Amino acid sequence: MAFVNRDLLTHAVRQRLVRLPAPYDSHYGVVPLPPPENHVSLGGALDRLVAASSALGKVQAIAQDMADPYLISRILKRQEAVSSSSIEGTNSTLDELLAVEDADEDGRSEVQQVRDYAQLLDRLLPDAAERSYRVFDLDLVRRLHADVMKSDPGYKDEPGELRDSVVWIGGGHIAYSTWNPPPPAQVRSCLLETIDYLRNEGMQSMTQNLVVRMAVGHAHFEAVHPFRDGNGRVGRLLLPLMMAAEGQVPLYLSPYIDAHKHDYYAALKRAQQRLEWEAIVGFVSDAVVATVDELMVTRAALAMLRKDWAGRRKFRKGAASTRALDLITDHPILTVKRLASLLNVTVAQANQAVGQLVEAGILSERTGYARNRIFAATEVLTIVNRPFGHPPARPTEDEEAGPFGFPR
Template sequence: MDVRGSAVLWLFPMNRQNLAHTVRGSLVRLPPPYDGHYGVVPAAPPEGHVDLSGVLDRLVEASAAIERVGAIAREMHDPYLISRILVRQEAVSSSAIENTNSTLDELLTADDVLDQPDDQNRIASQVRQVRDYALLLDRLVPQAVEQGDAIFSLDLIRRLHAEVMRGDPDYEDVPGELRQIVVWIGGLGQISRSTWNPPPPDRVRACLDQTIDYLRNEGMQSMTQNLVVRMAIAHTHFEAVHPFRDGNGRVGRLLLPLMMAAGGAIPLYVSPFIDANKAAYYEALKRAQQRLEWYAIIGFIADAIVATADELDLTRAALTRLRGEWLGRRRFRRNAASTRALDLLPHYPILTVRRLAAILGVTFTQATQAVEQLVDVGILTERTGYARNRIFVANEVLAIVNRPFGRDPRETR
């Protein structure tokens, strides 16, 4: 089976000449009808020091970025850093890498529509899948903070897969069940041209157990490797094992923020960076998996963390400027529902009156008055044209949070 998606961007087929000597020694013949080919049984993730040639400075920058984000979060008691918007951006980008496409606008709209049983059929299948990804992070990040590295288990991995794949009507296995078939990456349907052959089905469970043991951080890696290094290695090893027929990329990227939360750091969601730099991502994975050049993927993850932290700073600054502009558009009474709504809109730029009333703890009438005031000054816009179940949008917020990764927010105005 050709596991397609963006993995076909890998440039060179998996042949012996491209593999490190140690990797060549781990080749095993695949079962029929693919017994003319070999799969890689990846060695357990390294627990000792790994080669950081040329990436040490980037690794130091990444560690500093994590500390900087943590300091800001401690200052902000309800920080945008952990906003639902960031989680949903992660879900949109991670799913897009696997060609499951939704927009942030669609996903935020679905949050309200799916709360209304009569309207659930209005949500497309792919939007549902992306929403499942986001809601899973909403639930699991707090658990990772509480449980630490002990959260990682086979049950967790299977749950991650089951949740993100349950809405895929084309998935041929039971979501959450380990694969029982041969898979390969790339090759456009031809295993002879594949870029990576994961282990045969009968080796998957043992290899995945090695990933989980490493994730639990109970070995030497807890003393010899920092969080960024462990994130890169764990992600790479999981993708090399490829324990499911499909959906491995999404599960592997889910592990990254969960590792940060379990390690005591504020989670940074790096899938938007990966989506914007897919060719470099796959090249780094290839070098780590085929050549055991761990520094390649470590450097990439370090860059992703630094760029994501910088993007977060730009977003927060832009939203702060926007709030200042809003305050100049009318006289807002302190503690009024409309005033309190201004702080809510960066987190809920698409919402209904009912949702606003529930979050603010006010009556439907009070929420309606607040929305009308915000519509009057152009902060909110009604998009449905309906008399009931109307949806309101803070378009200026969406322009900031939905911009392409790396673009200056001021270019969106």
């Protein structure tokens, strides 16, 4: 079988078939066309794109008018890392990641990989916001891959190095694949076309809005598949980086993608096999709208919880425990030492603050140890850990319960 099924490929894509090197020389890969810079046909995706643009504007207005810290919360980056890694079969939980980060430990290999992803966002998003689209170059893409794969003991190549082997997508064997990326000899030139598009210096800067460029750039990168493994994670990292480069508050779309994997892969296939860009533009548009909706619901739930906390005891203005209330939604798992560092107080003062927060039912101790104890804001974790698209838990009728059904 020369390729999956040539009938699945539009004529322009069939024209880009090239024979793969031995031992796969009875099969063909696709050298993707450069990403389109002119208007792309949107068909039924236009209304979805308009809704996505409106959602981005809503987030931007809140960020500018209210300087809302939740919109740039470290929790959002860590949820992105957990979900994006989960799509690729690297499984961790948000709780485990936060505990490892706060205790400054390595943890399992899977947790290390997720932590590397999250901390990469911490480092690179400010750079993208400062440098705009100039941030995109070959070195950046290789750094992204090197950092997200450096803790994967099973990765066979040097992290960050472009592949020199044949890869295919779907099926246990190349004969049953759904997409064969270009041969190794064409990887670099194809990737440079992706990067040129990401730099937004051509006609696309005038003919395509941000959401369209995110969709097209992501789909083209995945079609090139420049690394042996880890392409999905790198491709999804490009999305918030593109938003930051645009001056937009970054959104993290992997939780939505993880919850709609079938639709995600179907949209990628239509874009790659048939150049039906409206499929992936529609999917990314839906992801943006749903992510903003989720963001607003979570933000409101945490604000409601914060208000409830303030009524649980008398918190003295300026005290460490009072100041800690504003940090816990961003650090729902922490140690006394970390709290002391965040508040710039002594360990003794932080320990006293934690004791008061435990008495108020805001924090609870998780380890049972006498030393090196880890404390968690269970109510916060329940809100942020809920499945994507599910509402926060409603209050119970128990008058002694807090706003999300937790006993006070």
